[in-house]
Amino acid sequence: MAQVATEGVVFPTASDGSRSTTRTGAEILAAALRPLDPDQADAALRENHWRRTYPTYFRTLVQGALPSAELVLASARAGLDAAWSSMRWEQERQQMSLHNGLATHTPHFQTLSLRGKGDAAVTPWTVPLDGEQLSGERLRMKIADWLARGIIEPSAASALERCLAHPEWFDLSDRTMVLLGAGSEAGPLRWLTRWRANVVAVDINRPEVWQRIADIALAGNGTLQIPLRNGNGVVSTDDWMARAGANLITEAPGIAAWITGFSGPLDVASLAYLDGERHVRVAMGMDMVVQAACVANPHTTLAFLATPTDMFAVARETAQAAMDAYKERPLTSRTLQSSLHLATGDRFFQPNIEEFVRGPNGVQYGVADSMVIEQGPNYALAKRLQQWRALIARAAGHRVSLNVAPSTTTVSVTKNPLLAAGFAGASSFGLEVFEPETTNALMAALWVHDLRSDQSAANPARPLAHPLELFMDNACHGGLWRSAYLPRSALPMAAALGWVRKRFTA
Known part of the structure; x- marks a missing residue:
């Protein structure tokens, strides 16, 4: 039973004064499961080994939602409502609902604007890879290679091709783009500030974070809007870093009031990540801000970066590719893996x-389970909260970009030794792990595509056979969806290969 911090967005307090992240997470997921499978919802509440078995319930959440669009939306609403009801807002030792917390008066943020001093022309979109800047025909060839190897989905390849065909899309001088977690290593800040965007930046109040953000912005040609605290009414560029920043966990209502003060529709991206239970708390803090932005303006658009290590519905063609890959394994692999199966009780490979799972009108789907147990149920819940918000917002008429990003060697991921080693050995299983700068370039372009192209699933006017197709569109999963093996059943072997490679290449 975790003891967690008690300010801002917090987990509820039990009768003994403790705060159980496990119990709360199970209750939220059970609420989302209830419209789909009441028995599984009850089982989730009784589960004694939640941290080991949670993927089972996330599978039901996806598979049980496939038969109808109405089911998945009912589940999303129930899950998000439960999160808003369960989580609490704590201020000056007083607890209240998140809705009441959002209405509270909090410190007023002033705004400092920094204009980029770089070349005024929009920087052409390129993709850094292996020491090169890919563009034009070289980039087209690489997109085709990723597609042929099953690293990205066909819709992602088509979207990236459209980006190449429409360089005018990248002039973002008409957009006000809010980055919740602006300094995120996998985020688009560096590109947006080269594409003339008006960037409203939210990140933690640490001078070193804002020094890096400011350096990026000043080298570009956009405008950076910075929240300042504890002011005397005078906004100055002198020593502003000591006052810069806003905490998404403890100051979400103030952040919501600040961003909704900017004119015009906002494009709001939820990018912040924290370890453990704080990930759920920051996800809910971002959702408070997102909720306020959507209420303030019906033309607000939303953006999220989905992790590939999650549970997703996938297209029939994608599922078939994974099935074929397993059937077509070389004989030597089958023999060795069969022996390992027997020795380990079917744990590996x-x-x-x-x-296939039947959806509306006879459309068939698969379920790709790429969850990694070591990332934990709080991580899974935090990412699911964003999927629920995306489904609800799109159904309400908002444009929503939620694209699956590839596994990326960010610090937040590679500090986990098992994942770091697994990434190093991933290529042995046909998977590709990306450097942060490559992921940044791809996902920034896909966000632009989703804002500009009416062909994107982000566009709420585009009919989808099922709402979960929003997450299939533009997916850059690094090969996880089309792999022969359940990823976590191959991770130990990938990690072993990775450790060997690191040892002999160091």
């Missing part, structure tokens, strides 16, 4: 996708 399980098939990735084994069956």
